[in-house]
Structures are given as structure tokens and as C-alpha cells.
Amino acid sequence: MRIVVLAGGIGGARFLRGLKAAEPQADITVVGNTGDDIHLFGLKVCPDLDTVMYTLGEGINDEQGWGRRDETWSIREEMAAYGVEPTWFGLGDRDYATHIVRTQMMGAGYPLSAVTEALCARWKPGVRLIPMSDDRVETHVVVDTAELADAVAGDRPGTRKAIHFQEYWVKLRAAPTAYAIVPVGIEEAKPAPGVLAAIAEADVILFPPSNPVVSIGTILGVPGIRDALVEAEAPVVGLSPIVGGAPVRGMADKVLDAVGVETSAVAVAKHYGPGLLDGWLVDSTDADSVAAVEEAGIPCRAIPLMMTDVEATAAMARAALDMAAEVRAEGGV
């Protein structure tokens, strides 16, 4: 079975761990979000790709969900001693090694997809991990300077300003209102080699419970990817990242507000749209939402959606695959 998964960071990576447990023989291609990529200290950092790679390669710090286990923090101490900014983004020494190797390879002319493949030669994630694009896309968030604690001199209160997604998410913990989400560079981005072919040849396409705006939404924004998904023969089944009106983890509500979407399992399904989704899974506690999703033309089931451990996550993956098989059998695609 050929499965394509669109993935963000922690949520996507944990879902993939469950999917591999559920379907160890499956041929899984992961299209990874690169909209949260950032250049720090002259190095190219790809948080979502790395979270997937480290998680599936058994190198992740399981408690925090990102970064490396057995990490050391010497470089962070040194950067502080040198007074070099930013200090708010947590890069450990082992993690730095990945970014140094990546930056060196990209400097030598290799595209991100080739670099990711080379890094995965070590990590052996058991999936094919492809960035959504080899072109640089960096998501920015439009905020109001009046809400920025460190508003710089010259910023007039009431002025809108675009800041890097990581600054919004990590430094400011999504506290200021997000007025718009701007994936800078996306209009000119092309899907990375292999992305469209994997979608076209897939038996099943899954949206894990990743952030629908800044993770899956960004991937869908790369010209050509949404169309390929709509035209794919494979059913597209998604799992709601919203349970009981709140994000399971993270601060997805903040960015859903920015795109005018309510923080609910129903609203996210409608946001993706019936043209894209062939099935939607909501949490058991949202069972009363099933009818509303189906009214919108999207088959829907309610199952437990908390990724508490690999077994629970594998059960979610199985439910998604079962739903895809049903949809297909019913000729829904």
C-alpha cells in the first residue's frame, strides 16, 4: 500500500510513528512542511523536517517532542556569551550538527530534497521524506506592533508588521493577535521532485492532526499540490487537530483566527473543503459534529483522537485507512 502523508512537526511525526506501527509494510511518502524553516546564525534550520526525521529515526527528545535526546547545549551558552541573537530559539549541539551539514550541502549546490535524503540515509526513518518544495518558503505572521513587548523605536503603535513564524510561535508564544499568515515565497515555489508523482500514485492520502493553517495549509499552498490532491485517485482522509473546540497541542486556534476559521473540528473540515477531503475523523467527544461535517459533503466518523502512545496512535491510523478503504469501495473518490 502506497500512503502519502502531509506532515507538519510534532503532531505529524507522532502520527507517522503510529502509522508505521499500524502498517509496517506500507510504502510511506511524507511531504514535509518547510514553511517554518528559518535561517539562524547563517544556518538553514528545518524544524518540521527534522522533527519527522528525528522522531522516526529514534533520535527525538520524546518529552519535549522536538530536538535531540541526550542533547548538550554548549553552543547556546557560547552564543549568549558572544551576545549573538536570537537566544529564544532552542538549538542544541547535536541539532546544530544537522544544520551545519545541511547548510554545507546546500552551499555546495544540492537542493533541500537531496540534502534531506542524505540526512535520512543516517536516520533511516522508514519513510520517504520529501520537503514540500526545494524553493525557499518562510511563513510570516502579520501582527500589530502595539502588542509587541519589544516594539522597536520607530514602530508606531497600531502599525501592522510581518514577523517570522518562529518569532511569533516560539518567541512570542502566539500571544499577539495574528492578522494574517503570509507564506513568503510560496507563489514562486514548485513542488519538490517526487511530490506530485507520489500523490498521483498513492493508494491513500492522509492529513495527520497537524496544524491546518501553518503546516498542512502551507503545503497545500504550494502551486500544484492542492490540484494534484484533488485529482488524485486515492481518497484523502484527514484527522482533526481540534478536539472539543481546542487544539490538542500547540496554539492552532491563534492562526485559525487569522484565516477566519473557527476552532472546531467542523470548521477545519469545511476549511479544507469537500473538494479536497474524502473523509474526516473527529474525536469521540466531538461525535455530535459528525452530522455537520457530513452535511458539508464530507464522510465523517468519530473515534478517539488522542495520541497518548504509539498504540493509540496506530489505532487512529488504522481508522483512517479503514475509512479510506470504505470511501473507495463506495466509489466516493
Add this chain to the structure above:
Amino acid sequence: MRIVVLAGGIGGARFLRGLKAAEPQADITVVGNTGDDIHLFGLKVCPDLDTVMYTLGEGINDEQGWGRRDETWSIREEMAAYGVEPTWFGLGDRDYATHIVRTQMMGAGYPLSAVTEALCARWKPGVRLIPMSDDRVETHVVVDTAELADAVAGDRPGTRKAIHFQEYWVKLRAAPTAYAIVPVGIEEAKPAPGVLAAIAEADVILFPPSNPVVSIGTILGVPGIRDALVEAEAPVVGLSPIVGGAPVRGMADKVLDAVGVETSAVAVAKHYGPGLLDGWLVDSTDADSVAAVEEAGIPCRAIPLMMTDVEATAAMARAALDMAAEVRAEGGV
């Protein structure tokens, strides 16, 4: 008192520590060798500049003489896990931070001299540290492929080949015969801003017991620096790195052979030449060399030249300054 010191790595740095102890009020400018610079993992590494900076800034690993104290080695482990070469050059995590900051600043357009000044703002070495040049100079060593254990397929035995100085020095531990020393790029290199002015305005110029070929020799090879030293009003006094016919530390004999200079305190003095040197200090055990050096037109004294601790080194520095004062008083310059 304005003192200019031409310095290589460990020997130069230790001498400078003694000089600062001997003359805490002196205005010291260090012209640092950059011929042993190397690009590793996409990062600009300046071993000699950093050894001076870390040593005088109390950040050096005193036992090994290079690298940082309280160092961690996570990145080295990661590079080995990624299979990324080279593995023979020892870069610790704290050291990496320096190279990352340097590389980022140079990528932003700052010349090496400005970057070095910025790094020294943290380390406060108590001297003004200037690279010999902002232009890239990387010393190479011509060897015979027959002597290389890892001679690559296609290398015919008996073929001469230029390898990077660090590969010769660190990886091969100077075991193969050096047929020539080639400071690549030196013809086009210009002295860094401030170097010529410091030499012109100095009261004393010192050559520490650094390597006369690949450290001081390289600095002298930057067009304009030797002439400035010859024309300087200040006396130039050197300390022999050769004691009893052997280098005090390191493998200077290997590179002296390459330039046709015998490994002796006399031969090194003659190699610098009476046009350049106004005084030369040899070790007490080489007291019988004094006459030969003076016959070559260079005033010479024999004193203990082992830098066993800061006090012994300070005594050497005092002797060099005393000799400079005598030479000056005698109208030798």
C-alpha cells in the same frame, strides 16, 4: 610602550601571556597568522587567531594548548554518525560556536579583521589582535603521494601533490617529507587594516618562538609586511623556537627542511636575516651559538627559553624587551 608581536598559535599565545605579565601597561598589537585557516563543514576556522584569543581570554584548554576548556564534543559525534569528513580535525562544540559566528559575519560581508575584533569584544584578550590579512591565504604543503597512506586511486607513486597545511600537520602529523610550503593566495593578499600602521608606530617588534616557516614566515610573506618591518624604527627582536637542534614543541624541523633551513637556532636567525632581525635570543643550552649569530650581523644573547610557566615566559619577554632597548640605545636600528 607600543609592542607589535607576530604570532602563530600555541607558542605565540603562550609567549603573549608572558609578555602581558611582564608589561601589563604595554599597548600590544598582535599580527596573527591566518595561513593555517581552513574551511571545514562550510565554516571558516582560524586556529591561530583563536588560540591567541582563547589563551589571552582565559578560555583555552591549557593542557592541550588549543581549543576550549570545559569543551563538549556532541557535534563531532554527530558528524561521525552522518559520515561527514574530515574526522581528524578536532572541533569541540564551544569552538564551533566561534566558527559559526565568524562565518555568519563574513557571509554578511564583514572582513576577517572586523570579525576578529567583534569576537575579541567578548574575550577581552588585553591586546589588539589583527589577522595578517583580510584576504584568504591557506598554506599548502607539497608531498609525495608515495608517502601518503591513503593515496587515492589514480595517484601515481612519485607524484607530487599539494595538501592543506592542516591535513599535513594534524592528520598526517607531519610524517611525510615536505617538499615545499605554498601559502596559496599570498601574492594577492594585502596586510589587514592597521597592520602596517602598528608596525610603523611600534617601539618594539617581537617574534615569539613561533614556527619560523608556517607561522611567522607566512606573515612575512604578505606583500608589504616584511618591508614595513625592515623600515620600522623599532628594533625587531626574535626568540628562537629551536633549542638544542630541535623544536621546543611541534614539528618545525619538518617544514624547515622544506625551505632548506637547518633545524638550529643559528640557521633560523640567518633565515630571517640581519636585514630584518636586530636581536636574537637563543636558549642557554645553545650559548655556543651566540658567536655564530653575531658573526652573521645579528646581536645575540643566550637565556633560558623554555616557556614552562607564565613567570618563566615573562622573564623571556623581559629579556627580549631589554635587548630591544639595548639595541636601540646602541643605535643598532
